[in-house]
Amino acid sequence: GIYSIEAVKQYGDNYRRAGGRHSLSDYFTARYDSVIMEQRLKRNIVFADHDLATDQVFGEMHVILCRNVLIYFDRALQARVIRLFSDSLDMGGYLCLGTKESLRFSGQEETFDVINTPLRIFRKRQLLHNA
Numbered sequence: 001g002i003y004s005i006e007a008v009k010q011y012g013d014n015y016r017r018a019g020g021r022h023s024l025s026d027y028f029t030a031r032y033d034s035v036i037m038e039q040r041l042k043r044n045i046v047f048a049d050h051d052l053a054t055d056q057v058f059g060e061m062h063v064i065l066c067r068n069v070l071i072y073f074d075r076a077l078q079a080r081v082i083r084l085f086s087d088s089l090d091m092g093g094y095l096c097l098g099t100k101e102s103l104r105f106s107g108q109e110e111t112f113d114v115i116n117t118p119l120r121i122f123r124k125r126q127l128l129h130n131a
């Protein structure tokens with residue numbers, strides 16, 4: 001919950017572009033060259049350890065952000081992790097990877113629609129039901 005003031009300027013722009021109607025500064029306190037997220041927001045966050053190499057499905061998530069982690073894994077582990085993300089996402093849920101990462105070699109390419117190629121944003125497909 002601590003971010004650099006420089007980064008937060010851009011986050012403020014993103015917040016407004018996403019439809020935010022307040023000021024981001026309503027949600028943090030500035031300290032030197034950092035900002036600290038308000039405790040009332042942090043109370044809503046569950047922090048938990050999860051080992052992508054060994055742990056199982058962690059929920060029914062709407063969004064998973066996992067950036068700059070897969071690049072360190074071999075293909076087999078990448079495939080495991082993408083499967084884990086797929087199994088942990090709701091239908092229509094979003095998966096956001098780092099800009100050097102992809103679903104290639106995961107065997108899961110058909111499970112996701114590509115929403116934004118350069119930003120590596122994918123969306124889990126709805127199941128198609130036979131009539």
Ligand SMILES: C[S@@+](CC[C@H](N)C(=O)[O-])C[C@H]1O[C@@H](n2cnc3c(N)ncnc32)[C@H](O)[C@@H]1O
Pocket residue numbers: 050051052053054066067068069
């Ligand atoms: C290069 S950092 C990326 C941090 C951040 N996501 C970012 O983009 O700035 C890689 C992160 O992967 C985490 N990591 C490495 N192996 C992991 C594993 N098996 N399960 C979960 N996280 C792991 C490390 O703890 C580290 O925080």
